[in-house]
Amino acid sequence: MRDRRLFRITGLLLALALVAAACGGDDDTPAPADDDGSDAVADGEDIEITLARFFGDCDETTEGVTDVSEATTECEVIQILTNAFNEEDNGVTVERLGGAVWDQYYTQLSTTFAGGNPPHVAVMHSHRLPDFAGRSLLRPLDDDLAGADIDFADFTEPAQQGAMFEGDIFAVPFDIHGSLWHVNVDLFEQAGLVDDAGDPIMPTSVDELLEQAETIEAETGALYFSQDWFEFAVGARLFLGLVAQQGGDIVDADGNATVNTPEGQEALRVLNELATTASDPSQGYTDSESAFVAGDVAVLHNGTWVVDQYNRQADFNYAALQVPILYDQSGFWGDAHMWVLPDASNEDAAERDASLAFVAFLYENIGSWAAGTGHLANRTSVLTGGELDDAPQRANYADAADTAVFVPAVEGWAGAWDSLADELQATWISDKDPQSALADAEERMNENLGTVTD
Amino acid sequence: MSVVRDGEGDQATMHVQSGVAAPKKAKAARTPDPTRFSPTDLGAWGFLLPFLAAYALFMLYPVGQALVMGFFDWDFLDITRRQWAGWDNYRRMFWGTEMTWSVDHLVVLRVIGLALLIPLARSWRKGSLPRASIATLAIMLVAIFGVILGIHPGEGGRWFDSQFWLSFGNTLLFVAMSTPAIVGTGLALALALNRPSRLTGLLRAMFFAPYVLSVAVMTLIWAFMLNPSLGLVGLVGDWFGATPINLLNSSTWAMSAIVLATLWWTVGFNLVLFLAGLQDIDVQQYEAASLDGANAWQKFRHVTVPGLRRTIRLVVVLQVIYSFQIFGQVFIMTRGGPDGATRVLIQHIFERGFRDFELGYASAMSVFLFIVIILVSVVQFMFLGGEEDEA
């Protein structure tokens, strides 16, 4: 008796499945097998190009919306821009591929490359460019940019660097995002650390930094500093910035890791001082952010992508400032989102032009992206043209677009960065000796960068 | 009407299959006939074929390719960077510079391993286990704990892949910690809930419920819960007036936290299997034992355990296999930290293969893991009940 019921339920499921599969219709759209232009349709129909990107999915809130000023998140900005482009009568339709959570994007993207069928346009971080460009998987764009009305020289220096590999241009940069010092001005004021204009005074040396930490703690009871100490390698970013501020480099010209240097040791010393005297190293991304927004911490080291969010949320006087210069020159971690054209999918001239048209459209809207997300605009004309005047806080850190320090453009960097972050973390989480941590970091980084041979 | 050969042993019995006639089944003495092949049930291949087809296509072929890739320098993305590498990948995995052998390297672990020879010797004398199995295991123990673990880089040398042995060690630790815990808990729950009533039905659903959560959700819940400023652990700490540490952030406790979370998440699997297994134990045996005056523990030992033997073996083997392949939840919850305390082998394989694009090297490491799991499973089959599941 029980079995009959089970049987019936199973049969029902099967029937449902078959019916649904049948009614599902043509969901096996054949993926374009080879790119000899067989998919480009002539006579009046739009050319369809595929786009791969992260930033999430928000079709519901952006359905039919083409006015980018209505966007409130990264996802909405890029989706609305895509909608707007598709609305235009330009002969191109952009179809988005996806399904990936943020940190699985590259697994998915790499698989499409491995299958020989990558999308027409894809977003890519600048720190990932060498891996793909170095394998000749991306189309060099030097000759295409002029024809697409993209002025490469308009990009700031770091942006240009990030888009190039071994002298050729492989990407069209979309933004620069990087470290920022998010400041609770009220706490600074309470501690007497503001100037006549009411702006918080930033330290100009390590000693001043640590003094400020003491002062703030004494006068307000709040912790001075917070950052994500273990989840997303934020400590390594600060390390990179501090090394750069001292004029150092974490990778030398030959591609060998150089973190166990006086500059590196000094940077690590500062990090550990902060961890032990001015911060709570058990905090990760979410709780350091919560602590800041709740007003319990004076400074949060995070990035450009949260500026609008904190502006909305903070019920105190909030300022987003550049990472203070503690040594000789400005230096803080930066990265870029860029648009690349995989070679294998852009061999056909018509499809290639379509891809370039879309990328050019995005190039035109870099200002909107910056305004809508908090990331830095990376075009000088946009930075000086007044487009971002209304966006909150941007003026405070606008020239960061000229001074951001990117990670070394070498192949295998992703692994090296993980190794570095691991070893640095060990010093403030497991009390590992800084000297041996940096020495081990170099060894492991060289393993990753392939500069160690048997 | 069809004629079917069917037989026990070598005595073929022809019986007419029409559903009508009752054939005679000769149960005469079996005399081995050396001129005949061992009997095959004709239908056997028919039963096997659907599975074998799927298995060959979707398992053997990819696995075979992965095995082959282990001998290549196989760049995931770039065809031009693929070339024969012979044993290089394996050398890189296992070896280093200035390799040497010492008695005292990892001495504690080795002594413990070799100490297992004592119960083995006793078992040999008592004859409680097949001697072939004991001999094999003894040889393996001596080889691993006596010899292999003594190899290490000497002065000024280093492992080629510093993370390989570390991550393998973490995987072994996880297997050792999780297997008894998750198997034991599953068994205990199954025994407690093996009654058909609405209440036990509810309880079964409650203990099974975590299994239906996806890894993304499960890790999100636990990562938050164990964080003193974000989760319930902090609330509990407040009641006791103390601030607990974040277990996931401690190199001593992170692995235990992962084991606990995994137990919570996956015990439902063992629970269900054990319940299924318990159904096959004849209730009359319990009644007979009661009449003989057996108490609960004796009934457990003499009725339940023997009856569950096959299921126990199934569960333990599966648990070990899955534990060796642990990856998803660890990666999301701790990324292998802190300080590499929870970096497991599959994470290392994944990173080398998909972050660094060295698929050949990743494949070689997978082959190593595969062989280890096979060896461990073989040992388990040897010791967890000798009879094979065959006619």
Next chain:
Amino acid sequence: MSSTTTTEVPRSDPAADLRARRVHLLRKHVPTGLLLLLAFIWLIPVWWMFSLSLTPNELLQLNTQILLPPQVTLDNFVSVIQVGLSGRWFLNSLIVASSTTLLTLIVSAMAGYAFARLKFPGKKILFPVVIAGLMVPQEVMFIPLFLIFEQFGLHNTHPGLFLPRVGIPLGVFIMTTFFAAIPREIEEAAEVDGASKWRIFRQIMLPMAGPALTALAIFTFVLTWNDYLWPLVSATEREMFTITTGLASLQGNFAQATELGALMARGVLASVPLLVMFVIFQRQLIRGISLGSGGK
């Protein structure tokens, strides 16, 4: 429970009677009571997830240490259901999980019967080879598999999603184990009656392996439903997402800091169907007091 009746001796002492009855009640209910307590503690994390899913995201950005929602909202759920394709994603998951489960049950039961009861050459070698398929991690295998499916144009199709799982030997391992446990006498009786292997399989072995089949069905359904890596790379078009990859695609960066409630709501929505399925089918797991051979 029955032992208490055999040891109880009728006495004329009412106080002792009362004591005995109390002890009896305690022994009967305390273990169950403890189990219930344990089960509730067990589910606290799930309760918390549910609580968070009903809390507005903005409040969660300030405090997540709550056992009850400070303010109840259905927005997190509505925002998921509102996603036009979510119904389609749900259907995809249902189709793929059902198909996989059905095919796996059939194929594994047949193969399991062959390994447990039938004779054929090479069985001693084939069985370990089949089980060895469990010992290779999915992360390593999926690339060659991906390339095969690419060649046959099977990506972004339903068969592309359920076919690979049918080759997983978990089912064969389980079914072989349970078929081997069925007493031979029943089979032999049927053989004497002239039944073919197929009839024996269908009318004797399958019904007796009810709990094992149920267990396998549950596992297969849940594992297929929650599978992430394969649908991630195989179903890249949005209409073909499963509920797992579809919900994942909604996530922006640092989602756990900004939209924790929404994340939890998605988790609830994706898990509830599985739990419902388990509740329906788990009764098949327990045969009941009149067991087994000849029962039912």
